[in-house]
Amino acid sequence: MAIELTDNSPGLSDVPGLRVGAGSGDIRRKGQDRLDTALVVADRPCAAAGVFTTNDVRAAPVRFSQAVLAAGASAIRGIVANSGNANACTGEQGLRDTEAMARLAAEASGCPGGAFLVCSTGRIGEPLPLDRVAKGLAEAGARLAATPQEGERAAWAILTSDTRPKSVTARFAWEGRTVTVAGIAKGAGMIEPNMATMLAFVATDLAASPGVLRAALLAANAQSFNCVSVDGDMSTNDTVLLLATGASGLALDGAPAGLAARFQEALDRVCFALAEKIVGDGEKITKVVSVEVAGARTRADAEAVARAVGNSLLVKSAWYGEDPNWGRLADAAGYARTGLDEARLDIAYDDVPAVVQGRPLPENKPRWKEVVTRRRFAVRLNLNLGQGAFRLLTTDLSEAYVNFNKSE
């Protein structure tokens, strides 16, 4: 049976065994009624896995959640998240605030003492306003439900400079039952995840051990959140979490290979769809560009070339200007210093070759100029040196990005 994907779904409320709630604590101190607090609560303690930023500077909630998973990933009660304050670079006080936030979440969810994973996103370097978080959490706890409305509210509550919520649900049938994998994410700026992205929460109603869950998440992450970039700035708070409620009555551990494969495919698709949404909603972007590098000696070489191209200011500015400047692509590919041979390099825009074996094809210029006017297109580099390949989904760079980020 095929996997059925529902885009812009209610998100986590689609997963049997979960309740979701969102609240507003005015964490941004703007007097707005904007949602900024989310709770995701499993009906009973369940298995969880997570991947986190590899930044040396890790926010308190990242450190805390890593410790919670290390201490007992088989009995996690839920996730608590806030937007508006990242609780990063906040020292010992930050860790105490995160612990308090987890405790408040457990209480607001009616399961005091339950283990909660914590995520924060927003401004770096300012103390978490715990009283405001508590206010939001009280509201979120009171609203906990498995309704689409609360699912959608939770997807809104985790956003920062995003312009729209990001959610997707995958379902497939197995032996007369339905298995669900659903997730929500936020992104927008400071996006070049490595081991994770800003925030994504995914859940399934399969049962699973933490080890099996973690392996599945690492595999999905490697080809989704780790393959996108907006501005090349890896965050202090990147976190992807996966919960397995078991409410479907099916278990992943010891399952037939068919179920494990189907689950992995569903998880891969959910993670990739969320990652794509993060790029598509990048701060002030006008284009989504797939940088596809093939023929490298290794995957690592292909990734280095793709990231050099996709993070080049000159390349991104040219995309913004719809200028089909392949010279800048070649320059950036070269400074990845993987030992590429210019005389073997192929460059194409979508399916229109611009350079073949290092030789420009100026006669194709009208066609590739047309390609770069599109909102979405691919630049394809074949190094013709081996089998290594990597695809980076990235964006252009607009004047509005600079203007938007010149202050917080």
Add this chain to the structure above:
Amino acid sequence: MAIELTDNSPGLSDVPGLRVGAGSGDIRRKGQDRLDTALVVADRPCAAAGVFTTNDVRAAPVRFSQAVLAAGASAIRGIVANSGNANACTGEQGLRDTEAMARLAAEASGCPGGAFLVCSTGRIGEPLPLDRVAKGLAEAGARLAATPQEGERAAWAILTSDTRPKSVTARFAWEGRTVTVAGIAKGAGMIEPNMATMLAFVATDLAASPGVLRAALLAANAQSFNCVSVDGDMSTNDTVLLLATGASGLALDGAPAGLAARFQEALDRVCFALAEKIVGDGEKITKVVSVEVAGARTRADAEAVARAVGNSLLVKSAWYGEDPNWGRLADAAGYARTGLDEARLDIAYDDVPAVVQGRPLPENKPRWKEVVTRRRFAVRLNLNLGQGAFRLLTTDLSEAYVNFNKSE
């Protein structure tokens, strides 16, 4: 005796033993009378050294000049350069064009068969218009002279998007004679040299063997051109060349340590002054920022942190907005992944501490906010882990940069 530094000097015409000339070939095909061709000719074959881009994609003139130096760095007759076309990604034809350009330069200089180093800068991926280069060279050859006027014209001729010429001359006395070290450079965009910068030509009237000259150039380069960045984009054409005419009557090889040290200091200062000019004239910048990292375990760690900070879009955008956002500094420092310990990190703007041992000092905010309004300031990060230090001179990122580079 002190070294006397003359800023905005005539440049290479200051060096006894050299003649300089510039011409206009309309290489940009804009019908302008803009200078675009330069010749630097030694009165007799002399020693030379060079450092070049480490980009895998190296322009034809880079490959050619490397080969010329490898074949005989003790008998170089001069340098020929053009702006408006980089002769990069131009395949075999590009190499033939470079060879022809060297030949034309030798003829125009009245020393047919002489060994010339070749540099090109400008648009990537288009064939060099050799007829136009020849026209410019004929004019440059006819004008060859040791006059300040021609020195200044040559400094203009190598510019691309630069807004002003870049030149400096250092002089010091030794045993009743004057030793001169002078140079010119161009920069502006696609600036993150590694092993060299866009183009810089430096010359001295000392005599020297190629090996001694090369060691001196590598030392000067390591703390000048390799410590600046505008946009993080390493070019295909970065080249720094050093000629030693010997016209002073003094020789470096076998010289007393005092002369060698004095020369190195003069060369260091000339290279640093030129590198600083490149940053200060970066494309559409509004600020020059010195990112000073200390207390790293190694110099390489310090450099990685400095480059992560100095090339972060979010950091550069915040500088442009005069927003004293030290959280973005900490984030970028962390994703250099050198193993820094957030709890030991100090951050200061000029001499105003913003973070000490990981603890923010919000009471200082008014003072550091004032610092970031200046056109030039330093951000200082002390990792407090060791003795490694690195200083990167870089710029902010403006909306105008993106606009300027959205097409060529």
